[in-house]
Amino acid sequence: MENCQRNACTGHIEDGFCDECGMPPAGVKLLAKEDLHQTAQTRSAGGTGTFATGTVGTVGTGRAGSKRHTSRSTRGSSARRRSLGGGLISLPPLPSQDPNALIMANPEVPERKRRCPKCDAKVSRVKGFCGECGTEYNFVPSLQAGDVVNGKFEIKGAIAFGGLGWIYLGWDQVLNRWVVMKGLLNTKDEAAAANAVAERQFLAAVKHPKIVGIYDFVNHGNEGFIVMEYVGGVAISSMLKQKGVFPVEEAIAYILGILPAFSYLHANGFVYCDFKPDNFMLEGDDVKLIDMGGVRQIGDPNGDIYGTRGYMAPEANDDPVAVSDLYTIGRALAVMIMDFKFAKDYEHSLPTPAEQPLLAQHDALYRFLLRATHQDPDQRFQSADEMADQILGVLREIVSLKTEPKPVESQTFTSDNLFDADDVAGTEQPDVRLLPTLKMQVADPAANELLRLSAVIDPVKRVLTLEQLAKKFGDKSVEARLRLANAYVGVERYADAAKLLDQLFDEDPFDWRVCWYRGKSLLAQGDGQGARNEFGKVYFEMPGEIAPKQAIAFAAEVSHDYKEAASYYRRVIKVDPNQTAACFGLARCLSKNNDMQGAAEALAAVPAQHSLFNLARIALAKTLLHQEPGMNREGLEQVAQTIESISAEGGVVHQLAAKLLERGLALIANGKVKEDRSCKLLGHALSVQTLRQGAEEEFRKAARYAVDAAEKIMWIDMANAVRPKSFV
16 A cells, blocks of 8 residues: 655555545646636526625735744644544445435425525525516426436436535446536526536546545526446435534544545635535535535635635635635534524624533634634635644544543644653743643755754754844844844843744744743743733634643643633543653642542543653652541552552652651541551551651661761651650
């Protein structure tokens, strides 16, 4: 099986396309613009909730009049999409349906769905003239079972009514296969119908496993048809009507599955325009786009534009582009997981978390939807791949919260920097040096020299070297200047860092990396709220990443908002407990609120194979010993087991052991625990005599590790105070 070589993708080529990124093999050219027909579209629209416009406009610009650069928006997708849900969830395959079961026994458009194809006014009769604009309409199927179109397509019956008229099931008498025939145009002019067919020929070049195959374009009298592959599945909209809103994991799986189709369309210069649950289908164990009637070429100045109220982006009725499609995908996801008036009260907005508990429960999902459906096109995701990366991260978090951790290496950030087994200070406070590091963008012209610079540890020397590199590459290297700003923070030259970051922001106000380093600088200066605001901007851009959540937690803890900090720490730990800075951070925050059991659980989450495991065990033992109310025999045994799990040797281990045995003595003295020689604590029977002997022994061992004479004397005095009484 051939491996995909695009953007470090780890997928495999199957049926001519990567099963992961959805692209053809590296070296295979995408459709060239000169191969696409540039003729104008001239078609009319109709159908419930669907409208058309012939006007031309431009995409809105972003903040400060700047447009976002797509090249900065993504590092490429490496997430597995071989199965729906990226391997995070399992969905049963859907058996293929009998095509004949789709045929409507009485093909009639309900009165509530009859609307004028021009002005969208409601009409009551099945055919006639619109009372508002005078346009002729006809909702009666023009083709009947048994009709043969173009000499080979035998009509079996109508199966649906769409924006351009009836959709029929047909049988290709030449190639012996089922087909679906969808209307392109219905006029009184046969020549116009033939012209509409010719103008859609460019769609024949669209070939992708997640897009319905297009076989032919034909005209029949005054109608033009697109002849498509029959997909024997169920439309997502039908499932939505039958079951109600989807479980959030299932809905995301379907959206994640269809995004490679949009990546392909956009890369080839097409925009889909009218994506919604009606227009993609679950077939077997995969999803597929099934309606290509509204597809147009990006930048086409002519022709009508199709969209559906409640899904269509605000700018799309002028000039739909790739991000307009991404808007419709975000809207479709919202409709699939929430019951709300998306076409009326929330036509261009979303319910709030206060209105929808699901959004309150899953903050990352809410932020994803906010960015996907932002009114400003430049604030949205800028590519289908970028969108897929982030929604996969959101799905990973949702699944992890319900089941077990689902860690994965980020394409953008490293893990946190709390990995030194002796970094006690790093476990005791939210230190900016512990935040994950941004990975290098290898396309940057200074990347190679910056990578070699990683060996320079001395912070002052690092600053000097980076200043030279930044001067050498100038504005050609963003990485050199970003890392120089970070180095300035490391030596507390905050004003220099701020000046440099302001310059970079002026050059590109959409580069969220500037916000990341601004946040780090403010955090290092103790400005938790300011850092929180900057990290919040990063979170908006990267809702599927856990690094921004870690950073927000640090900032909230610095601001003494322990409740908010704890909520973000929890989410990080749920996804990846190897992020031990979050484990220690959560324990600190819960301890501040006297939730010692919760703090203990946070520390217990540190994996046994992690280098910080011993420090976590030491902190856990201390936490358990501080549980004043409720300490009993079981609590003593839990602390003993924790101490025994510490593989390191040192004074602190003996100190903990001694304090545990002292606690046992205190509990016996106040009657909370009874003596029981069958119970052992660190090898010492649960009795006053043996516990005193054990505590004395542990305090004397701790004295051997004392750093100075005063500390040694302190431990010896404690040993003498606890030792058994002598009557000799």
